[in-house]
Amino acid sequence: MPRERIKILIADDDSEDLELIEEHILMVEPVAQLHKFTDGSSAYAYLSSQADGELPSLMILDYNMPGLNGAELLAKLKKSSRYASVPKIILSTSNVAQYIEESLNNGATEYIVKPHSMKEMTELAKKFVALAMQVNHSIGR
Numbered sequence: 001m002p003r004e005r006i007k008i009l010i011a012d013d014d015s016e017d018l019e020l021i022e023e024h025i026l027m028v029e030p031v032a033q034l035h036k037f038t039d040g041s042s043a044y045a046y047l048s049s050q051a052d053g054e055l056p057s058l059m060i061l062d063y064n065m066p067g068l069n070g071a072e073l074l075a076k077l078k079k080s081s082r083y084a085s086v087p088k089i090i091l092s093t094s095n096v097a098q099y100i101e102e103s104l105n106n107g108a109t110e111y112i113v114k115p116h117s118m119k120e121m122t123e124l125a126k127k128f129v130a131l132a133m134q135v136n137h138s139i140g141r
Contacts, residue, residue: 006132007033007055011043011073012062012091017114021060021091024118024125032129040068044076052082057132061108063092063099071099074106083107087131091124 006029012018018036025032035056037043047055059077061070068076070090077083087109092099100111115121 005031005033006057006129006136007035008128008132009035009037009043009047009056009059011037011040011060011065011070013038013065014062017062020121021125024121025128027122028125029129029133032132039066040070040073042067044068044073047077047083055083055086057086057135058128059086059088060091060128061088063090063094063103063111070108071102071106074103074108078107085135087135089128089131 008025010018010021012021015038018038022034022036025034035046037046040061043059043061061073063070065073070092074088074090077088088107090099090103090108090111091114092111093114095113103111112124115124
């Protein structure tokens with residue numbers, strides 16, 4: 001029986017970063033279903049419109065975005081238990097301690113500084129895919 005495709009939400013206002021993340025995830029898992037947004041508000045609107053069984057298996061959020069930044073989006077998601085089982089990763093160019101602490105306090109599973117090499121990005125994509133597959137497996141998808 002074929003496994004259900006993993007669903008990953010990616011929110012990043014930098015179109016080049018969004019494309020790079022997408023490219024590497026699809027290189028690792030070609031049938032991954034990606035939902036991409038360029039701001040936290042549209043990502044939140046999308047998530048709010050989804051049925052519980054249609055939520056993504058992983059959320060990858062940039063910290064600095066218009067509308068809602070990554071930490072603000074996390075804070076909104078934290079108010080509802082329906083998002084509790086979905087890992088939320090902040091992927092940012094910034095390593096400011098305050099941003100890291102705020103993100104983790106608001107429910108980020110992990111805060112990762114964006115890699116500088118293609119090899120590191122590929123390794124990160126493998127980690128993302130493995131995490132999403134683990135969530136799919138644990139909820140029986």
